[in-house]
Amino acid sequence: MAEVVSIIGLNRIGLVKPHDDVSQLIIDAARADQIEFMNHDVIVVSQKIVSKADGRLVDISTIRPSNRAKSIAKRTNKDARVIELILRDSKEIIRADRVALVVRTRNGFVCLNAGLDKSNVQGQTVYARLPNNPDKSAAIIKAKIEKSTGKEVAVIIADTYSRPNRVGQVEYTIGLAGLEPIIDYRGQADIFGYCLHYKYVALADEIAAAAELVMGQGNEQIPAAIIRGLTRMQPTNSPGLSKKLLLGKKRDIFYSIT
């Protein structure tokens, strides 16, 4: 029998407003399509709707930029108020020029503009910041869905990621609850009994990428998906799981690329 994993798009969530309850929207959207949750379903939710629900929309017309933000705004040719918001969510600036503003966020992600994003946000001057604590947001959504459905699920919050070395963006995991983000094959035998030394798979990032095959990026309005039938996932109740996906400079073998 073939092993099958299904990616089920939830397209009845509709527009999410500040302080909406994302878990309830997901439960209702599944019900509207007669989808029953099952144990070990992984629910992937787009960062954008979590940011909205978490009250992370900011109108930049309310922002007074610092002198540092003004200086970086000049260097990068961006709006100083936008830079101010990016700085508030960053702990390190990695590149700042007219080509790109690459930072390490307070949560440790190396990404463009600290994830600050204008797309699919209403209002000319309104931007969405990343959730303040994406693992916690994921844990809250997980707990509410479990309480309502009686099923044990996992939740991944996915965002769009521009990568080194490769053209185009992929979805990746910024927060998760309920599953180990990494599968460690090291020390296991391959099909010829050879010990695997390097296989250490970023399962959570692969799930986030898979979800986008139904979620899309434009006006599709499919901001969540259920990944069903994943036999390889390892449930866990540990908090702060996204930290396991963060590679500091010292351990990063690509860091000597210049």
Place this chain on the structure above:
Amino acid sequence: MAEVVSIIGLNRIGLVKPHDDVSQLIIDAARADQIEFMNHDVIVVSQKIVSKADGRLVDISTIRPSNRAKSIAKRTNKDARVIELILRDSKEIIRADRVALVVRTRNGFVCLNAGLDKSNVQGQTVYARLPNNPDKSAAIIKAKIEKSTGKEVAVIIADTYSRPNRVGQVEYTIGLAGLEPIIDYRGQADIFGYCLHYKYVALADEIAAAAELVMGQGNEQIPAAIIRGLTRMQPTNSPGLSKKLLLGKKRDIFYSIT
């Protein structure tokens, strides 16, 4: 109605030997599980079985390392014959020390050890090199499956990729035929009519990552999967599609990271 994409693992392919016909093995494995191919199925095949079928297994006991290989072997503390094979498949060495050997392959991929790999290869001294021309290998598999089944499919050859910035590996695309690897949303409107400036999605890499949710990495022996129900794919007959995923240094916004 929910949009559903299915990832179907083909677990009856068995062991692949040098010069086996991968397309026939895939057709037979699908038939054994009573899976009929459908138009627009994307078939993801692991690099390892394509390398085997393409005759890219090499016994390093037959290799005489060059002086350059010997010198790099010393710096990296690796077998000079292994280095020799890596050099033959590389056009640029990016990092070579005891931590890692990162190269740009002749086909343009930035990766560890030019993709040379020992896992799931029989024989203590036998290694698998990447396919010589992965796009061409994908095109051949595609053509044979289409001829045999009468369906229009796409083929992606996926390999394991250690990434900058993030812990763990993900599958990515080293060769493909039959679908555009990138979806370009730039210039399209979002749900509020805001023009998307940056969305440029590496669909092929997301499909490769999704396939691993059933394929695994150890001794699961599921070296191929069918991705079915993908509404966003754009068929094409262009050759050399993997080039569209390659980001040279000049365009790589992360390249100033040091």
